Amino acid sequence: xxxxxxxxxxxxxxxxxxxxxxxxxxxxxxxxxxxxxxxxxxxxxxxxxxxxxxxxxxxxxxxxxxxxxxxxxxxxxxxxxxxxxxxxxxxxxxxxxxxxxxxxxxxxxxxxxxxxxxxxxxxxxxxxxxxxxxxxxxxxxxxxxxxxxxxxxxxxxxxxxxxxxxxxxxxxxxxxxxxxxxxxxxxxxxxxxxxxxxxxxxxxxxxxxxxxxxxxxxxxxxxxxxxxxxxxxxxxxxxxxxxxx
Amino acid sequence: xxxxxxxxxxxxxxxxxxxxxxxxxxxxxxxxxxxxxxxxxxxxxxxxxxxxxxxxxxxxxxxxxxxxxxxxxxxxxxxxxxxxxxxxxxxxxxxxxxxxxxxxxxxxxxxxxxxxxxxxxxxxxxxxxxxxxxxxxxxxxxxxxxxxxxxxxxxxxxxxxxxxxxxxxxxxxxxxxxxxxxxxxxxxxxxxxxxxxxxxxxxxxxxxxxxxxxxxxxxxxxxxxxxxxxxxxxxxxxxxxxxx
Numbered sequence: 016x017x018x019x020x021x022x023x024x025x026x027x028x029x030x031x032x033x034x035x036x037x038x039x040x041x042x043x044x045x046x047x048x049x050x051x052x053x054x055x056x057x058x059x060x061x062x063x064x065x066x067x068x069x070x071x072x073x074x075x076x077x078x079x080x081x082x083x084x085x086x087x088x089x090x091x092x093x094x095x096x097x098x099x100x101x102x103x104x105x106x107x108x109x110x111x112x113x114x115x116x117x118x119x120x121x122x123x124x125x126x127x128x129x130x131x132x133x134x135x136x137x138x139x140x141x142x143x144x145x146x147x148x149x150x151x152x153x154x155x156x157x158x159x160x161x162x163x164x165x166x167x168x169x170x171x172x173x174x175x176x177x178x179x180x181x182x183x184x185x186x187x188x189x190x191x192x193x194x195x196x197x198x199x200x201x202x203x204x205x206x207x208x209x210x211x212x213x214x215x216x217x218x219x220x221x222x223x224x225x226x227x228x229x230x231x232x233x234x235x236x237x238x239x240x241x242x243x244x245x246x247x248x249x250x251x252x253x254x255x256x257x258x259x260x
Numbered sequence: 261x262x263x264x265x266x267x268x269x270x271x272x273x274x275x276x277x278x279x280x281x282x283x284x285x286x287x288x289x290x291x292x293x294x295x296x297x298x299x300x301x302x303x304x305x306x307x308x309x310x311x312x313x314x315x316x317x318x319x320x321x322x323x324x325x326x327x328x329x330x331x332x333x334x335x336x337x338x339x340x341x342x343x344x345x346x347x348x349x350x351x352x353x354x355x356x357x358x359x360x361x362x363x364x365x366x367x368x369x370x371x372x373x374x375x376x377x378x379x380x381x382x383x384x385x386x387x388x389x390x391x392x393x394x395x396x397x398x399x400x401x402x403x404x405x406x407x408x409x410x411x412x413x414x415x416x417x418x419x420x421x422x423x424x425x426x427x428x429x430x431x432x433x434x435x436x437x438x439x440x441x442x443x444x445x446x447x448x449x450x451x452x453x454x455x456x457x458x459x460x461x462x463x464x465x466x467x468x469x470x471x472x473x474x475x476x477x478x479x480x481x482x483x484x485x486x487x488x489x490x491x492x493x494x495x496x497x498x499x500x501x502x503x504x
Contacts, residue, residue, distance in 0.1 A: 041365065125351075133310055134348035138362045138414075139338040141330070 045149035054157030069169030070176035077182035091191030094173035103166035108211040112244035116219040120240035123223025124233035158212030267316035294471030341411030347403035381409040401432035
């Protein structure tokens with residue numbers, strides 16, 4: 016019963032958000048600041064995560080390919096393909112579920128328990144337009160860029176580590192990456208990152224917006240937002256792979 | 261005029277309000293008094309549609325809140341200024357910007373006009389030198405005064421005060437009380453003060469409504485309150501530090 020209640024409240028919040036999305040003037044300023052907080056400020060951590068994921072992938076692939084019959088360019092192909100199709104989107108999604116999701120849930124939760132959301136409504140604002148829409152749109156618009164940054168960092172990380180450990184030359188690595196590069200794979204990653212951007216920001220907004228019970232309630236909302244975002248990132252990744260690949 | 265008719269409200273199995281009727285005439289100051297947890301703030305949130313009753317009606321100048329669309333409700337809400345218990349200032353912007361906030365979104369004033377209006381409201385609450393201080397740098401009393409400046413910046417017809425003096429020292433409480441009196445008298449604003457601070461209530465209000473056991477237990481003028489023989493009301497006022 017509680018589950019249906021939660022789904023109903025979540026859908027209602029989304030409906031309110033979609034209905035008032037035309038009030039661009041109200042959330043324009045917030046949208047740009049949210050895009051900076053969600054996108055630009057996250058580039059460092061996701062690039063780092065991508066770089067090391069690509070690096071580890073290169074080392075592990077070369078460790079498993081012991082046969083001399085397999086060309087070394089395959090290492091580049093596997094690393095770049097894995098990053099583009101799956102890892103860049105999922106790794107950045109999981110990192111951002113923690114970084115962005117927790118921030119959104121905490122911000123909105125604090126605003127709820129300190130009556131700032133009530134204050135907004137009292138003045139005549141639609142608090143959903145003002146608080147939820149810019150965060151969700153910022154997530155949807157910036158996650159694809161973050162995904163690309165993660166994928167590029169991963170490929171660069173793989174190439175550098177391959178070169179430094181003498182397992183594959185940069186030329187061979189990039190040759191493999193180019194040989195197995197398909198534009199659809201990038202499109203698939205971008206689609207996934209759109210979905211992850213929506214899932215993470217909307218769940219976090221929902222949990223924060225309806226937080227209650229003081230500091231403990233905000234802590235609980237933040238934890239739930241992060242955990243649920245991670246679960247739904249993995250789940251939606253699976254569903255999209257099953258549907259689109 | 262604000263009217264509450266046959267209002268009923270519960271949260272789950274807990275009944276908060278049962279058949280409450282109350283009228284607040286224009287230009288008057290009403291204090292709603294009662295024990296902590298008696299549902300005073302819940303009642304206040306019904307007055308501007310932040311909460312809806314399970315049954316019954318709330319009428320603002322004859323318009324039933326239940327009949328309004330969300331867009332109309334937002335317009336009606338602009339008739340109200342609300343001072344929340346903790347000030348409810350937006351902590352991501354400065355004190356000045358908090359007061360300027362509604363002006364930036366709901367008026368077409370120029371930057372100079374906004375500055376002038378904000379400064380005049382801050383002067384009214386004796387905070388003209390607040391500058392661009394962040395809200396975290398403000399004391400509890402200052403937060404309430406900035407909250408009050410923000411509440412009056414759009415020149416509302418009604419002002420709702422939720423525990424305006426709670427958590428403040430007696431001197432700061434008196435300053436807030438003076439401001440409430442100033443707003444009511446000089447700006448002719450209809451005020452509703454939610455409080456259990458009898459000292460404040462007796463200073464600022466003309467009428468009082470006593471809430472007890474989910475009902476409006478007593479209603480009258482402040483002079484009548486002082487002479488009332490309502491047992492529960494007497495117990496409540498006697499328990500207050502302030503001696504009538």
